[in-house]
Amino acid sequence: MATIKDIGEKTGFSISTVSRVLSNDQSLSVPEETREKIFEAAEQLNYRKKTVKSLVKNIAFLYWLTEREELEDVYFKTMRIEIEKMAKLSNVELTTYKIDGGLGQIPDNIEGFIAVGTFSDKEIAHLRHLTPHGVFIDSTPDPEHFDSVKPDLAQITRKTIDFMIEKGHQNIGFIGGTYHNPNTDGDEMDIREQTFREHMERKGLLQDRFVYCHRGFSVDNGYHLMTKAIDELGDQLPTAFFIAADPIAVGCLQALNERGIQIPKRVSVVSINNISIAKYISPPLTTFHIDMAEICKNAISLLLEQLLEKRKCTKTLYLGASMIVRKSTN
Numbered sequence: 001m002a003t004i005k006d007i008g009e010k011t012g013f014s015i016s017t018v019s020r021v022l023s024n025d026q027s028l029s030v031p032e033e034t035r036e037k038i039f040e041a042a043e044q045l046n047y048r049k050k051t052v053k054s055l056v057k058n059i060a061f062l063y064w065l066t067e068r069e070e071l072e073d074v075y076f077k078t079m080r081i082e083i084e085k086m087a088k089l090s091n092v093e094l095t096t097y098k099i100d101g102g103l104g105q106i107p108d109n110i111e112g113f114i115a116v117g118t119f120s121d122k123e124i125a126h127l128r129h130l131t132p133h134g135v136f137i138d139s140t141p142d143p144e145h146f147d148s149v150k151p152d153l154a155q156i157t158r159k160t161i162d163f164m165i166e167k168g169h170q171n172i173g174f175i176g177g178t179y180h181n182p183n184t185d186g187d188e189m190d191i192r193e194q195t196f197r198e199h200m201e202r203k204g205l206l207q208d209r210f211v212y213c214h215r216g217f218s219v220d221n222g223y224h225l226m227t228k229a230i231d232e233l234g235d236q237l238p239t240a241f242f243i244a245a246d247p248i249a250v251g252c253l254q255a256l257n258e259r260g261i262q263i264p265k266r267v268s269v270v271s272i273n274n275i276s277i278a279k280y281i282s283p284p285l286t287t288f289h290i291d292m293a294e295i296c297k298n299a300i301s302l303l304l305e306q307l308l309e310k311r312k313c314t315k316t317l318y319l320g321a322s323m324i325v326r327k328s329t330n
Contacts, residue, residue, distance in 0.1 A: 002045035010041045022047075024055045024091045032297065035089050055091040056307055060110045064099045064117025072218035073247050074275050075292075079116060079137060082296035087114075090300050106130065112303050120182035133306040135299045143316050147302040151290045152318040153272070157195040159323070160242045160270050160288075165203065167329065169240040169268065172200065173210035175225045175252055176244030177217040187215050192244045192272075210238050217244065222251025230259055239267060240329075246273040249285055253328070257282065264330040274324055284326035295319055 008018045013034065020028045021038045041047075063080055070077050087094045097105055099117060103126050106113075112133030119127075124142050127134060132145070140148040164172050174196045178187040193213055200206035210233075212225040222243065230237060243249040249271035256263055263269060263283050271278070274289035298317055305311045 002042075002047040004047075006045055007038060007041045007047060010045065011037050013038060032089065032293070039089060056111065056304065057093045058107075058109055058111045059087070059092055059094050059303070060106050060113040061087075061094040061096045062106075062113055062115040062117070062119075063096055064115065064119060066099060072216060072220075073245065075217075075245065075247075075273050075290075076116065078275075078292050079296065082292050083114060083116075083137075083299065086293070086296045086300045090304065092300060092304070103127070112307055114299055114303060118179060118182055123182075133303060135302045135306075137295060137299050140316055143314060145314065147306070147315045147317070149295055149298045149302060149317040149319065151272075151295065152320055153191050154195040155318075156272055156288050156321050157192050157242065158199050161196065161199050161203070163270065163323070163329075164240045164242070164268065165205075167240070167268065169238075170205060171207070171210065171236075171238040171240070172205060173212070173229065173238035173241045174244075175212045175222065175229070175241055175248060177221060177248065178213050178215045180215065189213075190244060192242075196242060209233070217248055219247050219251040219254075222248035223255050224251070226252040226255035227259075230255065230261070237261070237267065241267060241269050243269060243271040246271050246275040246278050246285065246287055249287070250277070250281055253281055253283075253285070263328055268330055269328040270323075272321070278324075279326060283328050286326045286329040287324055288321040289324050290321045291319065 004015050004018050008015045011018065017030065018038055021030065021035050022042060061083060065076055084094065103123055108130060110131055112131050113127065115134060115136045116138060119141055128145055134146040136146060136148040138150045161172065174193060176190055176193050178190060181188040193211065197206060212229050214221055214225055241252065243252055249269060252269060253263065256267060261267055269285065271285055271287040272290065274287045278285040278287050302315060
C-alpha cells in the first residue's frame, strides 16, 4: 500500500505538504499545480482510492443551461470543466443536475450547491428550502441568502469605453445579447448594455442608434447584428464597437470582413472572454481575459467556508479582468 512518503518521493514535495494537501488543509497556501500534482500522484499510486475520502459530499452542481446555450458560448463549457476540476482537487463530490430535469430531480439531503445559469424566483425559493449553503457563478439572484462570484462586467465595460475614448473614438457602438427572464418570460437588458448606456451618457456620447442587441451570445447573433448595423448606418457606422462576448465578436468580424470594412482602420473592436480562438481570427481580437480557473476556485472556496467554517454572512465576490490588446484595435 502506498504511503504519504511514496507520494512525496514521486512528486518531490515534503511529507508535510503532501499530508496537508491530501487532508484539504485550508490554511495551506500552495499553487493549484502543486495540489493537482499531488492528487494525480496519489491516484496513480492508488493511495487516494484506498485511504483518502471525500471531505464534502452531497453537493449539487446545478448546470442550468441547455446544450444549445453551451454550444453557442464556450464560456459556459469552460466554466463547467473548471468547476468539475476544482471540486476534484478540493475533495468535493459533485453531482451534476441539468435544467431539463428541473429542481425536482435534486434530492432533499444535499449539503449545498454551486449554480450556473438563470433561475426563477420559484426555483430560488425551492433552493432555500433545500439548503442554506450555495454559491452562484456569474449571477447574484439572492444575495441575502447565497454567495456569488462573477467577473466585474460593469468595470470591464467602463474600462473599454475609456480605452476607446483615449484612442480618439467618439462614435462608439455596442453589440450584445439579452437574457431570458424566467419570471416574466421576456428579455432582460444585460449589465454590459446597461453600463454602456450609463457610462456613455455620462460622457455625453451615447447614441441609441449605435446600440444593437438580441437574445443570445452566439456567433450567428453577432453576424446578424453587425450586418444589420452596416445596412442601417452605412457611412455613419461607428469607428469602434464594444462587443459583449467573444462568440458575438467572431460573428461581427465575419460580417465586417465580408463587407470589406477594414479592421481596425475603419472600425475597432473590443470584446470580453479571451476564448481560445480570439488570437487566431482575422484580425486577432482585442479582448478582456476572464480568469475562469480563479472564478471557479473561489466558488468552491466560498462553499467550503460555509460548510466547514460555518460562516453565516453571505458574500458577493467580483473579479477583475485584464485587457489583451491585439490587432482589432488601433
